[in-house]
Amino acid sequence: MADDVHKVVLSQDIARKNGLAVGDTVTGSVVEGVRDWQENAHGTQAGFEIVGIYAATRSEPVSPATQESELQENMLFTDISTAKELFHAKFPERTEKDYTYRSGLMLFLKDPARMEETVSLLKQQPWADWDGLVISENSAAYQQATGPIQKTASISLFLLAVILVISIVLLSLTLLMWLRERVTEIGILISLGLSARDICGQLLLENYMVAAPAYGLSVLLGAALAGQAGRLAGGVLDSVKLSAAQAVVILVCAAAVVLATVLLASLPVTRKRPKDIFTDLS
Numbered sequence: 001m002a003d004d005v006h007k008v009v010l011s012q013d014i015a016r017k018n019g020l021a022v023g024d025t026v027t028g029s030v031v032e033g034v035r036d037w038q039e040n041a042h043g044t045q046a047g048f049e050i051v052g053i054y055a056a057t058r059s060e061p062v063s064p065a066t067q068e069s070e071l072q073e074n075m076l077f078t079d080i081s082t083a084k085e086l087f088h089a090k091f092p093e094r095t096e097k098d099y100t101y102r103s104g105l106m107l108f109l110k111d112p113a114r115m116e117e118t119v120s121l122l123k124q125q126p127w128a129d130w131d132g133l134v135i136s137e138n139s140a141a142y143q144q145a146t147g148p149i150q151k152t153a154s155i156s157l158f159l160l161a162v163i164l165v166i167s168i169v170l171l172s173l174t175l176l177m178w179l180r181e182r183v184t185e186i187g188i189l190i191s192l193g194l195s196a197r198d199i200c201g202q203l204l205l206e207n208y209m210v211a212a213p214a215y216g217l218s219v220l221l222g223a224a225l226a227g228q229a230g231r232l233a234g235g236v237l238d239s240v241k242l243s244a245a246q247a248v249v250i251l252v253c254a255a256a257v258v259l260a261t262v263l264l265a266s267l268p269v270t271r272k273r274p275k276d277i278f279t280d281l282s
């Protein structure tokens with residue numbers, strides 16, 4: 001916190017190996033060979049009260065050449081006042097006002113597509129002076145994975161339009177052939193006083209009842225395939241999923257296709273008079 005002095009947060013691994021707990025005190029000292037520290041600073045010590053213990057949730061790659069100070073479990077976090085004090089001890093010719101923290105805090109997003117939204121929400125948090133901090137965004141891996149997908153988006157939209165048109169044509173032809181077998185039924189309904197609107201409504205209801213299970217199955221398959229597509233993209237798009245809004249769009253498209261096909265297929269029959277229908281049958 002802002003008013004903390006000589007406080008530290010260390011890793012669960014360090015705490016477990018050394019029998020440390022919150023409230024204990026640890027001491028750090030400058031020894032020979034530590035980078036950037038002058039000889040006259042050797043032996044400088046600082047005590048720290050443990051105020052927190054963190055657990056590493058992701059593993060960073062290491063090699064035999066990795067310095068112990070750069071190992072993830074050896075990272076210690078202290079307060080700004082103590083950091084400035086150690087900075088002045090390391091560089092006596094500089095003042096604490098010259099201190100600038102450059103190591104930073106690295107955050108990993110589960111959904112890189114929400115980078116801009118996340119940064120905006122981060123800047124709204126009251127626990128930091130964001131005017132004095134620089135936030136660097138790095139979504140190179142995400143952009144590399146999504147680049148080919150974004151390029152194919154326009155092709156996918158074109159194919160979707162083509163599929164919708166072909167679906168309307170094929171379904172219209174199928175329904176037209178199906179209605180020819182029901183011409184007698186339609187003629188009787190018209191002779192009983194049912195309007196073309198009523199008959200189209202009945203046909204729409206029948207087709208929607210058939211389309212409803214197909215729609216449910218398509219949404220389930222789409223949701224499963226969306227997740228698989230994200231995992232195939234190297235895990236960067238692992239959060240890809242079929243949203244409720246997208247499911248609604250699919251429903252609207254399906255309903256529009258059924259409506260268009262029923263209207264196209266039924267118009268040639270429903271516009272006839274019963275006398276003309278029975279004449280055609282004879």
